[in-house]
Structures are given as structure tokens and as C-alpha cells.
Amino acid sequence: MKNDPVDVLIIGAGASGAAVAWSLADTKMHILCLDQGGWMNPAEYPSTGRDWEAKFYGEWATSPNVRRRPEDYPINDDNSPINVVNFNAVGGSTVMYTAHWPRLHPSDFKVKTLDGVADDWPIDYDALTPFFEENDRMMGVSGLSGDPLSPLSHPPMPPQPLGLSGPLLGKALNKLGWHWWPSDTTVATMDYEGRARCINLGHCTPACAQGAKASTDITYWPHAIRAGVELKTHCRVREILTNEQGMASGVVYYDKDGVEQFQPAEVVIIACNGVGTPRLLLNSVSGKFPNGLANSSGLVGKNLMFHPYAQIYGFVKEPTDSNRAPPTCLWSKEFYDTDLSRGFVRGYGIQFGRGAGPVFEAVASEQKGILPWGKDHHRVFRRLNGHRLAVSAICEDLPEEHNRVTLDPVLKDSHGIPAPKIDYTISANSRKMMDHALARGREVLDAAGATDICINDPIPWGGWHLLGTARMGTDPARSVVNEWGRSHDVKNLFIVDGSIFVTSGGVNPTSTIQALALYIADQMKHRLANLFD
Amino acid sequence: MSDVKELTAAQRADLRTVAAMIVPESDEYKVPGADDAAIQADMLATLGRDTALVAQALDHLAKLAGKPLAELDEARCEAVAQEFRARGGVAAATLVRVVLQCYYRDDRVLRSLGLELRAPFPKGHVLPDGDWSLLDPVRERGGVLRRAP
Numbered sequence: 001m002k003n004d005p006v007d008v009l010i011i012g013a014g015a016s017g018a019a020v021a022w023s024l025a026d027t028k029m030h031i032l033c034l035d036q037g038g039w040m041n042p043a044e045y046p047s048t049g050r051d052w053e054a055k056f057y058g059e060w061a062t063s064p065n066v067r068r069r070p071e072d073y074p075i076n077d078d079n080s081p082i083n084v085v086n087f088n089a090v091g092g093s094t095v096m097y098t099a100h101w102p103r104l105h106p107s108d109f110k111v112k113t114l115d116g117v118a119d120d121w122p123i124d125y126d127a128l129t130p131f132f133e134e135n136d137r138m139m140g141v142s143g144l145s146g147d148p149l150s151p152l153s154h155p156p157m158p159p160q161p162l163g164l165s166g167p168l169l170g171k172a173l174n175k176l177g178w179h180w181w182p183s184d185t186t187v188a189t190m191d192y193e194g195r196a197r198c199i200n201l202g203h204c205t206p207a208c209a210q211g212a213k214a215s216t217d218i219t220y221w222p223h224a225i226r227a228g229v230e231l232k233t234h235c236r237v238r239e240i241l242t243n244e245q246g247m248a249s250g251v252v253y254y255d256k257d258g259v260e261q262f263q264p265a266e267v268v269i270i271a272c273n274g275v276g277t278p279r280l281l282l283n284s285v286s287g288k289f290p291n292g293l294a295n296s297s298g299l300v301g302k303n304l305m306f307h308p309y310a311q312i313y314g315f316v317k318e319p320t321d322s323n324r325a326p327p328t329c330l331w332s333k334e335f336y337d338t339d340l341s342r343g344f345v346r347g348y349g350i351q352f353g354r355g356a357g358p359v360f361e362a363v364a365s366e367q368k369g370i371l372p373w374g375k376d377h378h379r380v381f382r383r384l385n386g387h388r389l390a391v392s393a394i395c396e397d398l399p400e401e402h403n404r405v406t407l408d409p410v411l412k413d414s415h416g417i418p419a420p421k422i423d424y425t426i427s428a429n430s431r432k433m434m435d436h437a438l439a440r441g442r443e444v445l446d447a448a449g450a451t452d453i454c455i456n457d458p459i460p461w462g463g464w465h466l467l468g469t470a471r472m473g474t475d476p477a478r479s480v481v482n483e484w485g486r487s488h489d490v491k492n493l494f495i496v497d498g499s500i501f502v503t504s505g506g507v508n509p510t511s512t513i514q515a516l517a518l519y520i521a522d523q524m525k526h527r528l529a530n531l532f533d
Numbered sequence: 534m535s536d537v538k539e540l541t542a543a544q545r546a547d548l549r550t551v552a553a554m555i556v557p558e559s560d561e562y563k564v565p566g567a568d569d570a571a572i573q574a575d576m577l578a579t580l581g582r583d584t585a586l587v588a589q590a591l592d593h594l595a596k597l598a599g600k601p602l603a604e605l606d607e608a609r610c611e612a613v614a615q616e617f618r619a620r621g622g623v624a625a626a627t628l629v630r631v632v633l634q635c636y637y638r639d640d641r642v643l644r645s646l647g648l649e650l651r652a653p654f655p656k657g658h659v660l661p662d663g664d665w666s667l668l669d670p671v672r673e674r675g676g677v678l679r680r681a682p
Contacts, residue, residue: 047653051579054634058582068582106681113682124681148676162663170667180671199657209654324658337679358646362633366555367626373555373614378562385646 002262006032006230009251009265011237011280013037014092015510016497016517017271018216018224019135023521025227027528032263033229034253036236037071037089040217045209047201053323053359060206062096062461064088071234073413073420075275077463080424082306084275084463090233091217093273094186094510097464098205099213100328100351101141101184102507103132103151103515107337111398111503115338115345118398121502122474122483123519125151131518135511136184138223139214140192143184149333150181157189160198163321165354165389166329172447178334183351184511186214187326193219202323202357213326235261238417239284240268240293240493247532248293248493254415267524267531269494271517274304274466277499278405279420281470294470294480294487294495301406303399303468305504308426309459310434312441313353313390314450315383322386323357335393335440336506344432346396349506350441353390361385368454384452391444392459393437395430396506399468426458434458465509470499484527485520491532496520537585540577543601544591549573550602551594552632554614564645567636575635583627590628593621 007029010017014035021033042048046055057066062085064072071088087096106125111118136155143155159182162170166182173180187198187208198212211218225231234256241262243249250264270277278301284293292300321329332350339347356364365371365384372380397403408421426434438455445453456462473479476488481500487493496517498509505512524531540548552567565572580587597613598605605613617625636642640650 045654048655049652050638050650051634052652054579054638057630057634105678107679110681114679146672148672148674149678151678161660162665162667163660164663167663167667170664174667174670177670177674179674179676181668199655200660201653201657203653210657321660323653325660358637358643358648359634362637363630366629366633373618375557375559377556378559378564382562382646 001259003264005250005264005266006030007265008032008267008269009034009263010269010271011251012092012271012273012276012497013090013216013221013231014271014273015094015216016513017092018220019138019514019517020269020271020496020521021229022138022220022224022227023518024524025224025229027525028228031229033231034235034237034251034263035090035231035233038233039090040095040207042207042209042211045207047203047209052203053357056206056360062205070414073417074411075420075422076408076411077422080422080463081426081460082308082424082458082463083461084422084466085461086273086275086466089217090221090231091215093464094215095207095217096205097510098327099186100508101143101186101511102331102349103153104505104507104509104512105151105336108503108505111346117345118503119473119478122472128512128515128519131515131522132511135514135518139186139219139514140188140195141184141186142189144182147181149179149336153184155184157192160185160187160189160326160329163325163329163354164318165320165325168316168318168320168448169330169352169389169444172444173332175447176443178332180330180332183328183331185326185328188212188214198326200325202325204326236415236417237280238415240280242286242288242293242490246288246490248490258415267492267494269496271497273497274469274499275405275420275422277495277497278469279407282407283418294489294493296489297477297480299471299478299480301469302401302404303471304403304405304422304424305397305399305465305467305501306424306463307397307465307504308395308430308434309392309456309462310395310437310441311390311392311456311459312438312445312453313388314445314453315387316389316448316450317387319386320355320389322355322388325354327353329354335437342436344429344436346398346429346433347506348393348395348433348437350437351392351394353392355386355388358385361388370452370454389445389448389450391441393434393441394506394508395433395437397430397504398427399471399503400427405469465498465504467498467501467504467509470495471502472500473502484523494520494524537588539584540588540591543595544588545577547591547594547602548576548587551628554610555629555632556636562645564642565639567632572635572639575639576631579635580631583631586624586627587631590621590624593617593624
């Protein structure tokens with residue numbers, strides 16, 4: 001079935017798709033977004049039920065392979081020590097994330113110049129500054145301005161309370177003389193733009209029933225739709241088609257009834273992030289593009305960066321916030337910048353966790369062997385439960401071509417579309433960085449008086465950040481899109497998600513992903529008269 | 534994986550026995566064991582997508598034990614449990630998780646832990662603001678963001 005053509009077709013309604021849709025809406029072009037998921041119903045979010053923790057192991061698992069909602073697609077990540085996690089719905093993975101909201105640092109954009117590794121980005125931090133600010137207003141950020149070791153931000157809401165866990169960690173970090181600061185988050189600490197303030201449901205990651213945590217279904221999308229953007233849900237795009245001139249002509253997708261449709265478009269924007277985007281491009285094969293669309297460089301799917309997380313945690317005598325607060329509270333940039341005396345290049349940010357709920361604690365502690373079976377179970381559990389402090393290092397992953405997304409030769413989704421396959425190894429540099437982080441994390445926990453130390457090295461279900469698989473650059477031989485997000489090969493095809501990252505920094509990337517999407521939208525608006533030149 | 538819809542009577546009996554091995558009743562803390570009838574009923578009613586793996590774990594246990602778990606003496610039971618924990622893989626981990634996730638949402642258990650018997654939403658929790666003067670040393674130390682050329 002063929003539909004009426006649209007001016008702009010956006011694939012994916014998550015973090016970046018929502019931002020670019022909202023920004024382009026003021027052009028008054030006909031904009032359509034297709035998403036394979038649907039609108040979520042907050043009344044059904046886990047924290048509304050007594051079985052809130054159990055759902056995290058089933059239909060609200062972070063891994064699509066475990067969750068297996070009809071909207072999910074399978075991912076073969078058997079050949080990776082880090083499993084991919086994501087969420088497929090309007091809002092994408094902003095429905096299911098911790099809302100931790102650091103930005104990449106200015107130095108992250110000039111890695112080659114500063115440290116002689118990887119590549120510089122074709123843009124710098126200053127180019128994104130106004131879009132970081134705009135995005136913080138749109139998403140609704142809480143935080144404390146003035147962090148001496150983070151880029152200056154102006155959160156529109158005050159920071160989350162330090163609670164019980166924050167002071168325990170702050171005192172320990174002060175003993176060590178290390179940097180720390182309350183995290184910027186997209187958790188509303190006051191009523192904001194129609195969102196209710198945080199009431200500490202505590203189980204933020206698998207969606208916020210209160211609506212205090214920003215996800216783009218409740219931030220950007222209502223504005224974009226009011227401005228005229230059309231959003232069709234449960235529409236899974238199979239491939240992007242091209243015409244004789246090598247321009248994108250539209251997409252083939254399966255609608256909510258499973259019927260194959262063709263949607264013509266003048267401009268196609270991909271916003272499927274670091275696994276979904278290369279999967280779509282590699283599935284879009286034609287005579288003119290036999291190796292996949294926009295892939296003359298051969299780099300589509302390559303240079304996958306995850307951020308390997310090195311996590312260490314322990315248990316203190318004092319009560320912690322456990323499940324009674326958003327999961328993270330502080331960050332540290334003490335080891336963010338390169339210091340070659342540490343034995344590795346680049347660095348890592350640290351995020352500090354407030355604790356866990358009783359089921360999660362019981363399950364995790366039993367698996368780690370610190371919670372026994374039998375008579376002593378009760379005594380030990382009472383010592384552990386509500387006393388956890390966690391230190392998680394988010395290590396900068398450098399781009400390596402052998403870390404990649406390809407198409408699995410066998411595995412397919414429910415529409416028969418080839419599924420992505422991940423091949424990934426932790427580099428020697430990352431390994432040294434993780435060892436360093438674990439040793440430093442132990443020092444923090446020692447200073448806090450923690451015992452029963454456990455590590456997750458890496459966090460196995462920690463593949464949240466899917467970056468680098470369609471990198472930006474000025475050289476068409478070494479990049480997939482140019483410095484404003486347009487494909488080098490297909491001049492009406494844009495990519496606006498985490499796949500265009502050149503390097504990964506050592507922080508959660510969503511703030512930077514959205515700032516990039518807004519920047520690219522702005523570039524497009526300024527170039528509308530000659531967008532395809 | 535087999536398409537197991539529910540546990541057999543023998544599997545249910547072993548589930549009850551192994552649940553009590555994991556979390557026994559405690560007079561000291563005034564809590565039931567995980568073999569309590571209500572907790573067992575919760576497990577069976579909510580097994581859902583975990584049924585096949587739990588059945589697989591229980592079959593593994595039965596093979597290790599050679600007879601119903603409840604008929605083993607204490608030493609043999611302990612040996613079987615250790616072997617099961619060490620080599621049971623994903624299926625064993627799933628079984629243990631199912632036991633714990635049902636145990637730690639039981640009203641009597643939560644009450645013993647001093648936790649409220651409710652979902653987090655809509656009441657939420659109150660978080661103390663904390664001592665913000667702890668940031669003073671960080672401010673005093675300051676720092677310089679690495680410059681980019």
C-alpha cells in the first residue's frame with residue numbers, strides 16, 4: 001500500500017526522534033514519525049503494583065531478549081560480555097533509563113588532538129551549548145549549578161535531596177579529597193511543565209508512574225504533536241528505498257496490522273540509536289547500495305561503543321535510601337581526564353547508587369554468594385537489605401572497528417526482518433581503566449566503612465549506551481554522516497542518534513544525543529533552500 | 534526450551550522443599566519459610582514465563598538427589614544444594630529468584646523487615662534533604678575543566 005508523500009519522515013520516536021521532530025515542527029513541513037512501539041500507559045508501570053520488583057525480571061526487563069514485548073526485536077549479543085539493553089515505545093529508552101544527565105565535556109570532542117587516540121569530532125562543544133540548554137529546559141532537568149569539574153549547566157529545577165546515601169558517600173569522598181557533586185537528572189524536583197514532582201517511588205529505571213522522570217512521550221511529543229507532527233505507532237520500518245538518483249524515496253514498513261506499506265518522503269531521518277540505525281541501513285540493500293545504505297565507507301555498524309561499567313558495591317551499618325529514592329544521586333569526575341601515570345588513556349565518570357529494594361537485594365546477594373541459604377539467611381539479609389552503597393564507573397570506550405553491529409544470518413524479528421548481531425570485546429585500555437576504577441571504588445567503600453564488597457566487572461546487562469556505529473566526520477571515507485548529520489552518500493538522509501558519536505566520553509550520553517539532534521535540526525532549518533546540495 | 538505450562542506434583546513437592554532450604558521458617562524473626570502455603574501458592578500462580586526454566590531446575594535437582602528432596606538426610610541435602618548452586622546455571626538462578634521474589638513480597642515478611650505493605654505509587658517516600666555543607670570542601674578545592682583547543 002502506498003501512502004501520500006510527506007516532507008520529512010522520522011524513524012524512531014525516542015530521545016533523538018522526538019527532539020528533532022519538535023524542532024523541525026516550526027518549519028510547518030509535513031512531518032511524520034513512525035515507531036515500532038506504542039504509547040505507554042503509566043497506570044501499568046511496575047511501581048503501581050505490589051509485584052513491582054518482580055516485573056524487572058520479566059516484562060519490564062531491560063534486555064529486549066528477556067522482555068520479549070511484541071514491540072521488541074531480538075538481538076544476538078552472545079558474542080559480547082555486555083548485553084544490549086533498550087526499550088521500544090514512544091519515548092524509546094527514555095521510558096526506561098536512570099535519568100542521569102551529565103553532558104560530554106568540551107575535551108571529549110577533541111580526543112585525537114588532546115590525547116592522540118581515536119578521532120576528533122567535526123564539531124566542538126560550543127556548537128552544542130545552546131542546544132544543551134534548550135534540551136535541559138524541554139526535558140526538565142534538576143541539579144545544582146557550579147560543579148567545578150563539569151561543563152556549566154543551568155538546571156531549571158533544584159537538585160534531588162542528598163537523602164541518606166548521599167551524605168554517607170559525600171563524607172567518604174571528602175575523606176579521600178576527591179571531587180563529587182549532586183547529579184543533574186531529568187527527575188523533576190518540582191511541578192514542571194505539566195509533570196508532577198518526584199515523590200521518590202524509587203523504582204525509576206523501569207518507567208515513572210508519577211511522570212516525574214522525563215521521557216520524551218511526556219516532554220517533547222505532546223509539544224511536537226500540538227505543533228502538527230504526525231506520529232504513527234506500531235509501525236516497524238523494514239528498509240529505506242532509494243530512487244535512480246540515489247536519493248532516499250521513502251520506507252517500507254509493517255503497520256499495526258502487519259500490512260506492508262510504502263511511505264514516500266522527501267527527507268528521511270533515522271533516530272533508532274546505535275544498534276537499530278545500523279541494522280536498518282544494513283537491511284536497506286539495493287543494486288546501487290549493495291553493502292547497505294550510506295555505507296560507502298564500510299563503517300556502518302562498526303566502532304560500536306558501549307561504555308563498559310565497572311561496578312563495586314558494599315554494605316554499611318547505617319541505613320541507605322535503598323528503594324526509597326531515585327537510583328543515582330552523585331557523580332564524580334575525579335578520574336575523568338587523561339593521566340597517563342594511571343596506565344591508560346582517557347578516563348571515566350563515576351555515578352553513585354543509593355541502594356536497592358528487598359527482592360533485588362535478595363536475588364543479587366544470593367547470586368554473589370553473600371546471602372546464604374538456610375538458618376542464617378534471615379540474619380544476613382537484615383544486615384544487607386537497606387544498607388547498600390554502589391560505585392559505578394562509566395568507562396570511556398574508544399572506537400574500534402572490530403566492535404560492530406552486523407545482521408544475524410538466522411535470527412529475525414516477528415516480521416521476518418533480519419535481527420542485529422553484536423560482536424564486541426573490552427579493549428586492553430578499557431580493561432586497565434576498569435581495574436583502576438574498581439580499586440578506587442574500593443577506596444570509597446572502605447572510607448564509608450562498607451563490608452561484603454561485591455563487583456560487577458563489567459555490569460553484564462549494562463549495554464545502555466549504543467554509540468558510534470554511523471559516525472560523523474568530514475571525510476566520507478572515514479565517516480557515515482557529515483558534520484551536520486547528513487549522509488555522505490544519500491543527500492536527503494540524516495541520522496540524529498547516538499550512532500553518530502565519534503567518541504563516547506565517560507558519561508551517560510542521552511543529554512548529548514538530544515543536543516546533537518536539536519543541533520542537526522537547526523542546521524537543516526538554516527539550509528532548507530539548499531539542503532541537498 | 535520445552536513448552537512447559539505447569540509443574541508436576543513431584544516438581545511442586547521439590548519446589549516446596551528447596552524453597553525451605555533457601556529460606557526456612559524463623560521463630561527468632563517471626564517469619565514463615567518460603568515453603569509456606571501462601572508463598573508457594575504465589576509462586577505457582579505467578580510462574581508464567583519462568584515455568585520452563587524452573588521445571589528444568591527442579592528436574593536437575595531431582596536428578597542430583599535421586600529421590601524426592603524431602604526424603605534426603607540433612608548432609609545429603611546440603612551436598613545436593615551446593616552442587617545445584619554451583620552448576621545449575623540459568624535454570625537454577627531462575628528458580629532461586631522466583632523463590633526470593635515471592636518470599637520478599639509476602640506481607641508477614643515485609644512487616645518483619647519494617648517495610649510498608651504497599652506499592653511505591655502513589656504514596657512514594659520522603660527523602661531527607663541531607664547535609665549540603667558536605668559540599669563545602671569540594672567547592673574549596675575547586676578545579677579546572679580540561680580545556681579543548
